Each structure stands twice: as structure tokens, then as C-alpha cells.
Amino acid sequence: MIRFNIPPFTGKETEYIAQAIRNMKISGDGEFTKKCNTWIEEKTGTAAALLTTSCTHATEMAALLAGIKPGDEVIMPSYTFVSTADAFVLRGATAVFVDIRPDTMNIDETLIEDAITDKTKAIVPVHYAGVGCEMDTIMDIAKRHGLLVIEDAAQGIMSTYKGKALGAIGDYGCFSFHETKNYSMGEGGALLIKDPANKERAEIIREKGTNRSKFFRGQIDKYTWVDAGSSYLPSDMNAAYLWAQLEKADEINDDRMASWNLYYEMLSPLKEAGRIELPTVPEHCTHNAHMFYVKAKDLEERSALIRSLKAKDLSAVFHYIPLHGAPAGQRYGRFHGEDRYTTKESDRLVRLPMYYGLEPENVEKICDAVKEFYK
Numbered sequence: 001m002i003r004f005n006i007p008p009f010t011g012k013e014t015e016y017i018a019q020a021i022r023n024m025k026i027s028g029d030g031e032f033t034k035k036c037n038t039w040i041e042e043k044t045g046t047a048a049a050l051l052t053t054s055c056t057h058a059t060e061m062a063a064l065l066a067g068i069k070p071g072d073e074v075i076m077p078s079y080t081f082v083s084t085a086d087a088f089v090l091r092g093a094t095a096v097f098v099d100i101r102p103d104t105m106n107i108d109e110t111l112i113e114d115a116i117t118d119k120t121k122a123i124v125p126v127h128y129a130g131v132g133c134e135m136d137t138i139m140d141i142a143k144r145h146g147l148l149v150i151e152d153a154a155q156g157i158m159s160t161y162k163g164k165a166l167g168a169i170g171d172y173g174c175f176s177f178h179e180t181k182n183y184s185m186g187e188g189g190a191l192l193i194k195d196p197a198n199k200e201r202a203e204i205i206r207e208k209g210t211n212r213s214k215f216f217r218g219q220i221d222k223y224t225w226v227d228a229g230s231s232y233l234p235s236d237m238n239a240a241y242l243w244a245q246l247e248k249a250d251e252i253n254d255d256r257m258a259s260w261n262l263y264y265e266m267l268s269p270l271k272e273a274g275r276i277e278l279p280t281v282p283e284h285c286t287h288n289a290h291m292f293y294v295k296a297k298d299l300e301e302r303s304a305l306i307r308s309l310k311a312k313d314l315s316a317v318f319h320y321i322p323l324h325g326a327p328a329g330q331r332y333g334r335f336h337g338e339d340r341y342t343t344k345e346s347d348r349l350v351r352l353p354m355y356y357g358l359e360p361e362n363v364e365k366i367c368d369a370v371k372e373f374y375k
């Protein structure tokens with residue numbers, strides 16, 4: 001049986017968790033939390049990075065920092081994970097969905113401007129499969145209309161758009177370290193903050209609305225409740241698990257890229273024969289091999305392909321069901337414009353196994369099974 005995902009493990013995790021315990025700092029903001037924050041800041045060039053309990057929570061923090069309130073509208077794709085919308089819907093906003101581009105499965109940047117109203121506050125691009133959205137266009141639209149850009153870069157760590165790290169381009173960026181992502185801490189994430197002036201308020205929101213972070217740095221002699229906030233600070237034990245992977249970030253990335261490139265090479269004949277489609281990575285983007293997917297002709301062919309792989313003990317899975325058709329999507333959102341690609345393209349997409357340590361023989365086995373299906 002080839003599993004779809006195996007959580008990343010490099011070997012040092014248990015030692016670092018033991019170290020966090022010996023430090024007698026198992027709550028947040030200990031040695032490992034700080035190491036991870038600094039690593040993200042140095043790697044992405046963002047002004048400030050704060051580890052959080054999830055990417056969902058990082059996005060909730062961004063929504064709070066952005067001052068999203070009831071009646072506001074936030075533009076995003078419908079082809080995304082629920083958290084992208086949830087974080088804003090929790091603040092009373094309406095999710096305004098626009099169509100995706102069929103090549104990258106990312107929000108179609110040419111449709112965003114038409115969805116803007118007096119109520120629009122933010123644009124939330126989602127970098128699907130770790131491939132960047134058209135950020136130059138999106139940042140330009142935001143600037144002209146006075147909107148914030150909050151990047152859902154849950155899948156985008158280590159990827160770039162025109163040389164800039166995904167997550168560090170918009171006003172805020174959100175990473176995920178869930179066990180299904182390239183780097184993990186079980187459950188966790190990070191908030192990237194572009195303007196250093198917003199860091200202090202972010203720390204306050206993350207620490208239940210208190211200025212405890214400032215207190216621990218010795219900048220004030222007692223801490224108090226200064227704002228509305230919540231509990232978004234992860235345990236240092238989780239950060240210790242993550243640190244073992246960030247230390248080996250390039251090794252993990254190279255390993256995943258090797259699997260991705262092998263899939264692409266082996267499945268290219270099927271693409272050239274017009275039987276399937278393979279992912280597109282624009283020339284000005286580098287990606288992180290978060291995901292390898294193929295597109296079948298339609299829903300029916302996709303289901304048959306998944307079944308045939310399953311019969312050979314190979315896992316392959318479909319992905320997002322567009323949010324605008326879901327019960328909560330209908331209640332809290334609306335689709336602006338025509339759904340030309342969101343439903344059609346999501347119906348055709350199949351994800352193949354991808355994880356750190358996936359053996360080349362197994363990639364070959366999966367590709368052979370896909371080829372066999374199309375024979």
C-alpha cells in the first residue's frame with residue numbers, strides 16, 4: 001500500500017522535544033518557537049513571523065488585525081479549503097468568490113476588480129499547490145482600491161513569485177504546519193507580517209489580548225489586558241518538532257522536487273497524447289512540490305482512475321469541493337460572475353501520493369498504474 005501522505009520526520013524531532021521539556025518551557029515562545037520565527041523571517045524576508053496554533057488561526061489573526069467587521073466583503077477563490085473563508089466569516093464578513101484560472105487552479109486575477117464593491121476590505125489569494133498567484137496584478141488592484149492583501153500561503157512555504165517568497169508579498173501571509181504540509185508540527189502555522197508596526201498588536205492578539213510578550217522581554221514590569229484577543233500561541237514542544245524540519249528545509253524540498261519531477265517526466269507522454277493534463281508552473285514562479293496532481297477528462301473518468309489505483313493499493317484522492325456550493329458557502333458567501341472553471345476543473349483533479357521520502361520506485365509504480373488505466 002502506498003499512502004497518500006506520511007507526515008515529515010527527519011530524525012531530530014524527539015531529541016528537540018526532549019530539549020523543550022528539559023528547558024522547562026513547554027508553553028509557547030520558548031527556544032524553539034523563537035528559532036522557527038527567526039528562520040521564517042530570514043528565509044522569506046518578512047518583517048515579522050509568529051508561529052501560531054494553525055494556519056486557520058493565523059488567518060483569523062490577520063482578519064482581526066485587518067479590522068474585518070460585519071458587513072465587510074472579502075474576495076477569494078471558491079476552490080480552496082474552508083479556513084480561507086471561515087476566518088473572515090467568523091468576523092461577520094461575506095466571502096465573495098471569484099473563478100479560478102484553469103492552468104494553475106489559482107484565483108483569476110483578471111476577475112477580481114469586477115467583484116470589488118464599497119464593502120470590500122481585502123483580497124485573499126490562495127497559492128494552490130505552492131504555485132504563486134499573479135501577485136503583481138493583485139497588489140496593484142489592492143493599492144488602487146485601498147484594500148488589504150492576506151495571502152493564504154498554507155501550501156506555499158519555500159515557493160517564490162518573481163523572486164519573492166510567497167506569504168511575504170501581501171500585508172499578511174499565513175503558513176500551515178499541519179501534518180499534511182511540507183513542514184509540520186502536527187497542528188500549527190505562522191502569521192507573516194509585512195509592516196513591523198503591526199507586530200506588537202499581533203503579539204497581543206495571540207496572547208489573549210494581553211501585552212505578555214512585551215513583559216517577557218522585560219520591556220514592561222507587569223502585563224495587562226489591552227485588547228480583544230485569543231489563544232493562538234503554540235506549545236514549544238510542537239515548535240521543537242517543526243524545528244527539526246526547518247533545519248533541513250532544503251533537503252526536504254529537494255526530495256519532494258525529485259518526486260514531482262519524476263512524476264512529470266513519466267506522465268508527460270500521456271499529456272502529449274492529450275489524455276491527461278499536468279500542473280502548470282508559470283516561468284516566474286518557483287514551487288515547492290507541495291502536491292502532484294493530474295487532470296482527467298471529467299468527473300466520471302476521475303472516479304474510475306481513483307478506483308483503479310485503489311484496486312492496486314495506491315492511494316489517490318480528489319481535492320476541494322468548491323465552497324460556494326456548500327451549505328455554509330451559500331449562507332456566508334456569494335459567487336461573483338460565472339463559474340466557468342471552478343467546478344469543472346475541481347471535478348477533474350486527482351492528487352497522487354506526495355511526501356518527504358517517497359521512493360522513486362513507488363513514483364514509477366504509480367505512474368505505471370496511471371498509464372495502464374489509460375491504455
Ligand SMILES: *Cc1c(COP(=O)(O)O)cnc(C)c1O
Nearest residue numbers: 054055056081083154176178189
Ligand atoms: C491546510 C490549509 C489550510 C489550513 O491549515 P491549518 O494549519 O490546518 O489550519 C488553509 N488553507 C489552505 C489552502 C490549506 O491548504
